[in-house]
Amino acid sequence: PPEELPDFLKSLTAGDIHITTKCAIQFTILTAARSGEVRGATWAEIDSEKRLWSIPAERMKMRRPHIVPLSLQAQAIIMRIREMTGRYPYIFPGRNDPRKTMSEASINQVFKRIGYAGRVTGHGFRHTMSTILHEQGYNTAWIETQLAHVDKNSIRGTYNHAQYLDGRREMLQWYADYMEALENSENVVHGSFGKSA
Numbered sequence: 001p002p003e004e005l006p007d008f009l010k011s012l013t014a015g016d017i018h019i020t021t022k023c024a025i026q027f028t029i030l031t032a033a034r035s036g037e038v039r040g041a042t043w044a045e046i047d048s049e050k051r052l053w054s055i056p057a058e059r060m061k062m063r064r065p066h067i068v069p070l071s072l073q074a075q076a077i078i079m080r081i082r083e084m085t086g087r088y089p090y091i092f093p094g095r096n097d098p099r100k101t102m103s104e105a106s107i108n109q110v111f112k113r114i115g116y117a118g119r120v121t122g123h124g125f126r127h128t129m130s131t132i133l134h135e136q137g138y139n140t141a142w143i144e145t146q147l148a149h150v151d152k153n154s155i156r157g158t159y160n161h162a163q164y165l166d167g168r169r170e171m172l173q174w175y176a177d178y179m180e181a182l183e184n185s186e187n188v189v190h191g192s193f194g195k196s197a
């Protein structure tokens with residue numbers, strides 16, 4: 001729940017956690033991508049200049065390419081980790097073999113180590129983001145597109161596939177700022193913004 005986020009975020013930041021794993025979790029929180037999409041992310045998918053992460057169809061659950069605008073905080077994670085893993089294909093490689101992806105167990109072990117076993121999952125952050133952004137009045141289409149949910153209207157879904165990038169970028173920046181404020185125990189702005197496409 002949102003009210004438990006400040007303590008969780010502080011525990012994650014302060015925890016004695018391998019930097020690659022910590023960055024992968026933080027990136028998951030800020031993008032609401034599925035854990036497997038984050039763990040399999042490659043440097044070739046990142047456009048740092050445009051601050052975009054383009055996930056190819058074969059790595060997506062619904063087998064459709066997905067574009068993720070990166071907030072300044074998500075971009076900072078990418079720049080930080082590049083110094084450590086930039087020579088490998090994967091952004092968040094495994095600790096024992098950097099030619100392979102990080103294991104899902106690595107992420108779950110972190111949650112256990114910081115006292116959140118059984119209470120937090122990588123996938124749960126998708127629900128957290130959806131709840132918070134809907135409560136803030138952001139456009140449902142932006143949120144659903146960010147979560148890579150397929151529009152049940154196949155024609156509209158096809159047409160809107162890569163739409164809303166500007167709106168989603170603004171929305172994700174608000175969300176990243178919100179998470180940062182929660183972690184730093186700052187006052188956070190709540191309210192219904194009534195964002196629309």
